[in-house]
Amino acid sequence: MSGLRIVADENIPALEDYFGDLGTLVRVPGRNLQREQLLDADVLLVRSVTRVNAALLAGTPVRFVGSCTIGTDHLDTGWLEAQGIPWSAAPGCNANSVVEYVFCALAALDIDWRGKSFGIVGCGNVGGLLQQRLHALDIDCAIYDPWLPDNPDAAALATVLAQDVICLHAPLVKDGPHPSRHLIGRAQLEQIKDDATLISAGRGAVVDCTALRDLLRAGKRFTTVLDVWENEPDIDTGLLELVDLGTPHIAGYSLDGKLAGTRMIRAALSAALSLPDHSDAAAGGGVKSGRTELLSRPTVAPTAFAAMAELLLQIYDPRADDRRLREAATGAQPMAQAFDRLRREYPERLELSHYSLDATTLDTALRQQLAALGLQ
Structure with missing residues (x-):
């Protein structure tokens, strides 16, 4: 054992499984992490709720920062690099979870995406995977991402906002040639069709x-x-009262995505500090390997969009997350605390690949669409 002292956000899953062999683990609430908690820390592991900058780390012995999430806007990467502190995020770890959220949200709202046109703002790991999924479903899409002008579906932002379903997956960039803060402002929102979905x-x-x-x-x-x-x-x-579906920043919260983030940061830490590699076989916190059988026959006509929606919602129904968020907004607990609680206590959610279906009763087109979405 190398004897590292690792301070980690308590909401990172499988910490003991992936980091327990390295030394002492100290779990902390990430939102309220204080510099004093890092005065004897070698490694800091966070999620997106922790601002990591000079105010937090200056004068501490921290020599690696890992964020088990896809974004980096909460990390002052310039300062970290200037101090010689290696850092890593987990890009793409929850991309599939977010893409599945998109389709389950449409299913929950009874919006048949077949025959719709899609617009995607931001075509990184999430937007790019959504683009691939749409192509597999033979659905047209237009992409706005100024960093990827050669994307075959590249289009002007106005063109993207004119589509039937508009999906926003851009990172938050506050400066530089292509800032994204308030990229979708009042003028852009007014361009969206009344029968569209944002x-x-x-x-x-x-x-x-x-x-x-x-x-x-x-x-x-x-x-x-x-x-x-x-x-x-x-x-x-x-705003929550006015939206059709509202959830507490959990689109990427599948267990698969969370564990992928933990696994990626362990690999980055091992590489940065020349530590032993970690074997997934030694981890007890892996995703369930067994598959769950769904209904062999949907309760509605098997060729209808409703059949596909019913199957998806058996796996993940975002209306339950919407209901919990609205109940929290009207409860006694302050909204900020309730929002964090919903994320901290989020129920286990597995991705579509963990479920299988006897599809012999479904027509070929519907079987192909379900397979393209990830159902076995």
Whole structure:
């Protein structure tokens, strides 16, 4: 054992399994982490709720920072690099979870995506996987990502906002040539068709949420799905009342995605500090290997979109997350605390690949679509 002292966000799963062999683990609430808790720490493991910068780390012995999430806007990477502190995030770890959230949200709202056109803002790990999934489903899409001008589906932002389903997966970039904060402001929101659907599952501040609230309150009619919000965890409950589906930043919260993030950061830590590699076979916190059988016959006509929606919602129904968030917003606990509690106590959610279906009663087209979505 190398005897490292590792301070980690208590919400990172399988910490003991993936880091217990390295030394002492100290679990802390990530949102309220203080510099004093790091005065004897060698390694800091966080999620997106912890701001990692000079104020937190200056003068501490921390020599590696790992974020078990896809984004980096909470890390002052320039300062870390200037101090010679290696760092890593986990890009792509929960991409599949977010893509499945998109389709389950549409199913929950009874929006048949077959024959719809899609627009994607931000075509990194999540947006790129969604693009692949749409191509597999033979669905047209337009992509706005100024960092990827050669994408075969590249289009102007106005073209993307003119599609039937608009999915926002851009990272939060505050400066540089292509800032994304409030990229979708009032003018852009006004361009969205009244019969369209807007799904925001990247970073909350990519949308001007005040402008969105005001437009919805004034009668703008497009369907709105928000998983991410400005000013998390103290979100705008007035906006929550107006959206069609609201969830507490959990689109990427499948157990598969969480464990992938933990696994990626352990690999990065081992590489940065020349530590032994970790064997997944030694971890007791892996995703369940067994598959769960679904209904062999949907209760509705097997050729209908409703059959596909029913099967998806048996696996993950985001309306349950919506209900919990709305109940929390009207409860006695302050919104910020309730929002964090919902994320901390989030129930186990497995991805579609863990479920199988006897599809012999379904027509070929529907079987192909279910397979493209990831169902076995």
